[in-house]
Amino acid sequence: MACVNCGMRHFLFALFLLSGLASQAQPILTAYETSGGKESFTYEAGIRYCQQLDSLSPYVKLFSYGSSDAGRPIHVLVYDASQDFNPTTDKEVILINNAIHPGEPDGVEASLMLLRDLSLDSSRRKRWSNVRLIVIPFYNIGGALNRNSHSRANQVGPEAYGFRGNAKNLDLNRDFIKADAQNTFAFYTIFHTWKPHVFMDTHVSNGADYQYTMTLIHSQNEKYGPQMDRLIENFFIPNLYNGMYKRGMEMVPYVNVHGVAPDSGIHAFFETPRYSNGYVAMWDCISLVSETHMLKPFDQRVKATYALLEELIQTTSTMHPSRAKEKEKQGRALALKRGRFLQTVKWKPMQYTPHFPSSPFAHPDSLLFKGYEAGYKKSEVSGLPRLYYDRSKPFQKKIAYHDKFVPDLMVRVPKAYYVPAQWTAVTERLKANGIALHQLEKDSLVVTEVYYIDSFGTSTEAYESHYVHSGTKVSAYPDSVTLHAGDYLVYVEAENLNFLVNVLEPIAPDSYFNWNFFDGILQQKEWFSAYVFEDIAAQMLQEDPELKKRFERIKNNNPDFANSSFEQLYFIYRNSPYYERTHRRYPVIPLH
Incomplete structure (x- = not known):
């Protein structure tokens, strides 16, 4: 050399x-x-x-x-x-x-x-x-x-x-x-x-x-x-x-x-x-x-x-x-040809099982580590204990090395994703990554599952110009959906599969959803005036026994709900035809 x-x-x-x-x-x-x-x-x-x-x-x-x-x-x-x-x-x-x-x-x-x-x-x-x-x-x-x-x-x-x-x-x-x-x-x-x-x-x-x-x-x-x-x-x-x-x-x-x-x-x-x-x-x-x-x-x-x-x-x-x-x-x-392909989008460290000593996963791996003796002494700045390393005391010993991970969240990989053209920040990034976007020439009606965002957390401080979401959870509901001319189909292939599920599945830690590209869907646009909706809500409870049963169950089990007239009206409103179906509805649709 x-x-x-x-x-x-x-x-x-x-x-x-x-x-x-x-x-x-x-x-x-x-x-x-x-x-x-x-x-x-x-x-x-x-x-x-x-x-x-x-x-x-x-x-x-x-x-x-x-x-x-x-x-x-x-x-x-x-x-x-x-x-x-x-x-x-x-x-x-x-x-x-x-x-x-x-x-x-x-x-x-x-x-x-x-x-x-x-x-x-x-x-x-x-x-x-x-x-x-x-x-x-x-x-x-x-x-x-x-x-x-x-x-x-x-x-x-x-x-x-x-x-x-x-x-x-x-x-x-x-x-x-x-x-x-x-x-x-x-x-x-x-x-x-x-x-x-x-x-x-x-x-x-x-x-x-x-x-x-x-x-x-x-x-x-x-x-x-x-x-x-x-x-x-x-x-x-x-x-x-x-x-x-x-x-x-x-x-x-x-x-x-x-x-x-x-x-x-x-x-x-x-x-x-x-x-x-x-x-x-x-x-x-x-x-x-x-x-x-x-x-x-x-x-x-x-x-x-x-x-x-x-x-x-x-x-x-x-x-x-x-x-x-x-x-x-x-x-x-x-x-992919065989179908029902599952892909992990989130991993977690393996939890070891020391109570099963014969298991290969009883303990983490170990490695021979060359370090320096560490200790704590009084800080000359704060007066509190501070960490220090003593280079006059090198050591060589085995330490635990936790290097195994297991799936935490998995998704069923679709054949394609439907991406509406108006989400230009998303389509721009897909194209930049070599993803082929196939533009629809005419409207078509499909019956498929759509995602609704159930819950998520959001950082309280800015992180790299964003307030990032995490811990996102979704529910999938069957629906009849019109795929509009001018919008895009993105076909999942062997080469792009990992990328697509990591950016388009909202539960993936670094999905476009978690990076705020779809925050527009999170804000409800229309509401109700309580004095107007009271009569409508009462009529809905009278005409829908199943809704009334759910309403009463929540009211009996949740004191905060029982003591809030707004929450009770809002529950009925969300189960009414007046509630906007686009609220928290994820616009990218997996097509299986």
């Missing part, structure tokens, strides 16, 4: 080979290298480096897509040992996303050095000739331009870096479903153009102190079908850990604890589709997040990221995830 810090003579000679003009050859080095591991690229300098790499290397081509919220396009570097830059390929494709949080720039430096080194190293080009790399050097351009030295209070280096929020102060790693940022629409185009089989998002961690430089998040293999599940759990992920161990850069699963020491165990981070890795996993893409440790020096973190990216290429080259992805797609297509 080529070293990360290559010498000047190596570059001059290599660039002589690339350009054939030794007298004009100039070294192409990253900010990390020219500063001795202390600095990271500014956005402008990083893009100039990308442009130089594009002009000097026949194996690298620079593309640009869409626009960011900062008004600049998202750049993409494509590396291909065959010098083939057509998106259609039979190679294994890896997408590396950097600077979604520009205060965490390790991946920018590591991936740009790696692309240069692959251009120079014929042995690695040959060994990994079946792998294509797609690299986004700066995803959050607005954050990269907002450069400072203080917003990462817990992080050791570099000397300056970007900011977490983008030009609209959005965290782009919560935007992959709601797509408030133009960056996200550009990502949709990049992802669906190059169709990666493996995805890596590069980050720097927050949280506990421990001995490792690199930690790793991988999307839960349970979310995938059997082919991908087997590949990820038994081969792909273990291979990455073994490769890093052999390099002397042992890594551990992401230490997902906050405010407490990890000694009592760690829980795997479960990402929903709002996150980059949760989004790509819906498309059968192996999804990874590198999380270097914030308290390790910048140069050490960059080297670990570089090493992990090399191991990722090696593993992808030998494991052929494209084959498992294709088998998964074929299996899902067959299941």
